[in-house]
Amino acid sequence: MTVTAPADGSPAASLLEEGAGAGPDRAFRTVTLVAGTMVLVILLLIAVTMTVRAWPAFSEFGTSYFFGTEWVPSEGKYGILPLVWGTVLVSLIALVFAVPMSVGIALFVNELAPRRLRRPVVTVVDILAAVPSVVFGLWAFYNLLPGFQTVFNGIADAVAGIPVLNTLFGPSTGSSFMSAGLILALMITPIITSVTREVFATVPENDKSGALALGATRWEMVRGVVFPHSMGGVTGAVMLGLGRAMGETVAVALIIGARPEISLNLFGVGETMPAQIFRQLSEAGALLRSALIGLGVILLVLTVLVNVGARRAVVAVDRRVKGTA
Amino acid sequence: MSDTTERKMTEDQGPATVSLAPTGRGGADDAATERPVVFDVRDLDVYYGAHHAVRDVHMGIRRNEISAFIGPSGCGKTTVLRCFNRMNDLIEGARVEGDIEYHGVNLYDERVNPVEVRRRIGMVFQKPNPFPKSIYENVAYGPRIGGVKKKSELDDIVERSLQRAALWDEVKDRLKASALGMSGGQQQRLCIARAVAVDPEVILMDEPCSALDPIATGRIEDLMVEIKSEYTIVIVTHNMQQAARVSDATAFFSTEVNPDSDFRTGLLVEFDRTSTIFSNPTDQRTENYITGRFG
Numbered sequence: 116m117t118v119t120a121p122a123d124g125s126p127a128a129s130l131l132e133e134g135a136g137a138g139p140d141r142a143f144r145t146v147t148l149v150a151g152t153m154v155l156v157i158l159l160l161i162a163v164t165m166t167v168r169a170w171p172a173f174s175e176f177g178t179s180y181f182f183g184t185e186w187v188p189s190e191g192k193y194g195i196l197p198l199v200w201g202t203v204l205v206s207l208i209a210l211v212f213a214v215p216m217s218v219g220i221a222l223f224v225n226e227l228a229p230r231r232l233r234r235p236v237v238t239v240v241d242i243l244a245a246v247p248s249v250v251f252g253l254w255a256f257y258n259l260l261p262g263f264q265t266v267f268n269g270i271a272d273a274v275a276g277i278p279v280l281n282t283l284f285g286p287s288t289g290s291s292f293m294s295a296g297l298i299l300a301l302m303i304t305p306i307i308t309s310v311t312r313e314v315f316a317t318v319p320e321n322d323k324s325g326a327l328a329l330g331a332t333r334w335e336m337v338r339g340v341v342f343p344h345s346m347g348g349v350t351g352a353v354m355l356g357l358g359r360a361m362g363e364t365v366a367v368a369l370i371i372g373a374r375p376e377i378s379l380n381l382f383g384v385g386e387t388m389p390a391q392i393f394r395q396l397s398e399a400g401a402l403l404r405s406a407l408i409g410l411g412v413i414l415l416v417l418t419v420l421v422n423v424g425a426r427r428a429v430v431a432v433d434r435r436v437k438g439t440a
Numbered sequence: 441m442s443d444t445t446e447r448k449m450t451e452d453q454g455p456a457t458v459s460l461a462p463t464g465r466g467g468a469d470d471a472a473t474e475r476p477v478v479f480d481v482r483d484l485d486v487y488y489g490a491h492h493a494v495r496d497v498h499m500g501i502r503r504n505e506i507s508a509f510i511g512p513s514g515c516g517k518t519t520v521l522r523c524f525n526r527m528n529d530l531i532e533g534a535r536v537e538g539d540i541e542y543h544g545v546n547l548y549d550e551r552v553n554p555v556e557v558r559r560r561i562g563m564v565f566q567k568p569n570p571f572p573k574s575i576y577e578n579v580a581y582g583p584r585i586g587g588v589k590k591k592s593e594l595d596d597i598v599e600r601s602l603q604r605a606a607l608w609d610e611v612k613d614r615l616k617a618s619a620l621g622m623s624g625g626q627q628q629r630l631c632i633a634r635a636v637a638v639d640p641e642v643i644l645m646d647e648p649c650s651a652l653d654p655i656a657t658g659r660i661e662d663l664m665v666e667i668k669s670e671y672t673i674v675i676v677t678h679n680m681q682q683a684a685r686v687s688d689a690t691a692f693f694s695t696e697v698n699p700d701s702d703f704r705t706g707l708l709v710e711f712d713r714t715s716t717i718f719s720n721p722t723d724q725r726t727e728n729y730i731t732g733r734f735g
Binding site for chain 1: 525527530532555556558559562563565567569570571572573574581582585586618620631634635638
């Protein structure tokens with residue numbers, strides 16, 4: 116089909132011209148495309164280059180690296196499981212404390228607090244997010260650990276005769292998984308709170324009124340409408356917090372105790388992957404350096420896996436709650 | 441179960457028939473005036489902060505009738521409606537003065553529990569607002585928070601409520617499907633089913649058809665007429681024909697501008713039998729509005 120050019124002065128003449136907005140629109144498309152691709156490329160580059168540098172350790176130690184239960188570089192023992200254990204444990208402890216607290220603050224600010232109290236609460240939480248992690252670490256190291264030691268040992272004495280509990284809550288020197296987890300909880304609460312608050316704010320007023328008009332109390336309304344509506348978003352918020360907790364280095368290094376150990380005693384000392392990297396890297400020989408970079412790779416893979424897993428769980432739960440389309 | 445009995449008991453406490461004297465401004469003319477008054481509204485004033493939103497509302501809403509609120513935008517009809525189930529409590533700064541007696545109990549008495557009020561007095565909103573859950577779960581929501589746990593009992597309530605909302609035949613094979621996949625008219629009927637599932641005495645409807653096409657609107661109107669023998673219905677509508685078609689009593693609200701503050705305040709102009717309002721209104725402003733000469 117051939118297009119005959121319309122005669123000059125025809126109302127259709129401009130249809131075949133490129134409008135004035137075409138150039139900027141093309142530029143806009145290019146910029147967004149590049150930005151979007153960049154994220155993927157950078158992530159890929161990190162993964163590839165890190166793996167290359169970690170390869171000597173991977174090939175040298177093989178399965179004893181990934182599944183070994185002893186990490187004592189000075190004795191040539193490079194099993195990473197104690198470090199993975201420490202990382203996972205302190206992150207879980209952090210989430211256990213931070214998630215209820217964050218959701219509570221977010222609900223208070225969005226649903227309960229009188230308008231004049233909202234701003235101050237939000238500001239305080241946001242300032243908490245701005246405190247550098249090394250400050251948290253130092254503060255906890257000098258001011259909290261002695262107190263933690265007293266409290267932890269008190270609990271340990273109280274549950275000494277009870278099986279399971281006496282394993283989980285054993286004697287303490289202050290530095291411990293629990294101490295690190297608690298400080299991490301404090302550090303990730305602001306980010307989880309602020310994202311959760313945004314998510315809760317997107318629940319339609321209309322839906323909330325619907326529940327209240329049926330005689331729901333505020334809590335029943337929150338449970339029946341706000342939570343189901345926000346599950347995906349809140350999971351995203353928790354993942355952001357978890358990412359921060361798993362990667363936190365300095366604060367954890369100061370208060371966890373620096374002993375790589377697979378111990379069930381939450382009040383006992385341990386070690387995490389980032390803390391170990393931070394401690395060892397400056398004086399490491401070639402092989403240890405490669406092993407430490409390997410820890411970085413594992414950390415990256417772990418966070419990606421957790422993220423993907425959480426997204427899937429949300430989709431599955433969502434489908435069950437909201438009904439099939 | 442215990443929940444229902446409890447509700448019955450609270451109902452019995454109030455006198456079954458309150459004063460029959462018409463408290464609305466207009467006179468009353470036929471046998472319908474013998475029906476007991478459910479809401480006796482006296483000297484009602486509503487404020488949003490410093491803004492006087494509605495003033496001097498007097499009316500008696502009668503049982504098993506459809507009472508319609510009509511009037512121009514901003515005249516306070518929705519505001520008054522939301523006083524009947526204390527939904528205005530949720531708006532910060534809202535203040536209600538005067539009496540709304542529900543079977544003799546002032547709804548704004550400080551001892552009154554607003555949550556229980558909303559169980560007795562249901563509401564359907566302007567925009568259909570089913571929860572993002574399955575059809576079944578939408579209807580079961582109210583009974584569940586009311587304490588009904590047994591599956592068989594819930595099944596019964598869901599079926600009965602959907603039938604009452606003339607929706608059962610359309611959805612009985614897909615109760616597990618998401619309510620959000622339904623058409624707007626179906627969603628609104630689902631909201632009616634959800635409201636009747638908690639067995640209220642009154643259903644408040646805030647422009648329930650304004651988001652629907654004429655066919656869906658017709659079905660909702662038929663439904664309202666059908667269920668009024670069991671409920672007392674108060675409906676806010678922008679559609680005068682709708683008020684004329686379905687209601688037994690009509691309240692016409694209007695606005696006046698406060699010369700000092702430039703704020704608009706809503707007021708009740710006239711409340712009477714619908715036939716009177718539309719054929720022989722007492723007030724000139726009512727006549728102007730229903731004949732389309734509203735300025």
